[in-house]
Amino acid sequence: MDIIFEIQQKYANFSDKEKAIADYIVSQPDSIKNINITELAKLIGTSSATITRFSKKIGCENFVEMKMQLNSLISETESQNTGIFSNVYQHYQEVIEKTNTLTEKEMIFNIVQSIKQAQKIYIYGVGSSGLSASEMMQRLLRMGFNVHCISDPHMMIINSSITSPQDLVIGLSLSGETKEVVDALRIAKKNGAQTACITSFDTSPIIHYSDLILKVYNTRFLGQKKFINSQFSTMYLLDLISIVLLDDQVLNEKMQITIDAILNT
Numbered sequence: 001m002d003i004i005f006e007i008q009q010k011y012a013n014f015s016d017k018e019k020a021i022a023d024y025i026v027s028q029p030d031s032i033k034n035i036n037i038t039e040l041a042k043l044i045g046t047s048s049a050t051i052t053r054f055s056k057k058i059g060c061e062n063f064v065e066m067k068m069q070l071n072s073l074i075s076e077t078e079s080q081n082t083g084i085f086s087n088v089y090q091h092y093q094e095v096i097e098k099t100n101t102l103t104e105k106e107m108i109f110n111i112v113q114s115i116k117q118a119q120k121i122y123i124y125g126v127g128s129s130g131l132s133a134s135e136m137m138q139r140l141l142r143m144g145f146n147v148h149c150i151s152d153p154h155m156m157i158i159n160s161s162i163t164s165p166q167d168l169v170i171g172l173s174l175s176g177e178t179k180e181v182v183d184a185l186r187i188a189k190k191n192g193a194q195t196a197c198i199t200s201f202d203t204s205p206i207i208h209y210s211d212l213i214l215k216v217y218n219t220r221f222l223g224q225k226k227f228i229n230s231q232f233s234t235m236y237l238l239d240l241i242s243i244v245l246l247d248d249q250v251l252n253e254k255m256q257i258t259i260d261a262i263l264n265t
Helices: 003-013 016-027 037-044 048-057 063-080 084-102 105-117 128-141 153-160 179-190 205-209 232-245 249-263
Strands: 120-124 147-150 167-172 194-199 212-215
Touching: 003 016, 003 063, 016 037, 016 048, 037 048, 048 063, 084 232, 105 167, 105 194, 105 212, 105 232, 120 128, 120 153, 120 179, 128 147, 128 167, 128 232, 147 153, 153 179, 167 179, 179 194, 179 205, 194 205
Parallel strands: 120 147, 120 167, 167 194, 194 212
Antiparallel strands: none
């Protein structure tokens, strides 16, 4: 069992104390190796009983089994590491594998169909998710879609308030809790627009206002030491969506027209 993967899957349902335990384990997995439950509780500011309940929530009988699972995962990872370049390769490989586990092929085909049918497409995202939203817009523009990317919080609210049932609104938020994006999707859905989200948690607030849900792996669960690119899983998903769209001959031809226009400028 991949204990870190289990933590991500259940993270949105944890209490605040349980999230504190999860955050500590993810950010400092090595420190768990030689620590007992009482010491860990003191470090995090919680109780041994809470840690035991947390262990059971992620599929372990008790803290000892959770620690064994975590140590086994760390040992396996360390045995695969042969240097800095290997670490980068392993990071991306793991993100792709975990995202593949979360991705539903049917949902990708559904979002592709919705993109094709929408009169207008609006993509919302802030921070690093805003950069991914911009990348998605660029790809869809080059296939001939009427698409706009909005990363300013106030403009999201303004835009979402004038959406219609003919529009598709896509919100990007790995946490699923970005208030500006969640509020904008809520307003768009109230207006009858079809809504979709790209997120990491299937019980986060953004889910409640999304007709289509696409899940990706959240790189925070690979640990801070391995942090490279928090948006890589989203970009991988955008590649999958793009390749399905480009299987359409008309869209493929439009893409080629834009490529030729750039090359001939």
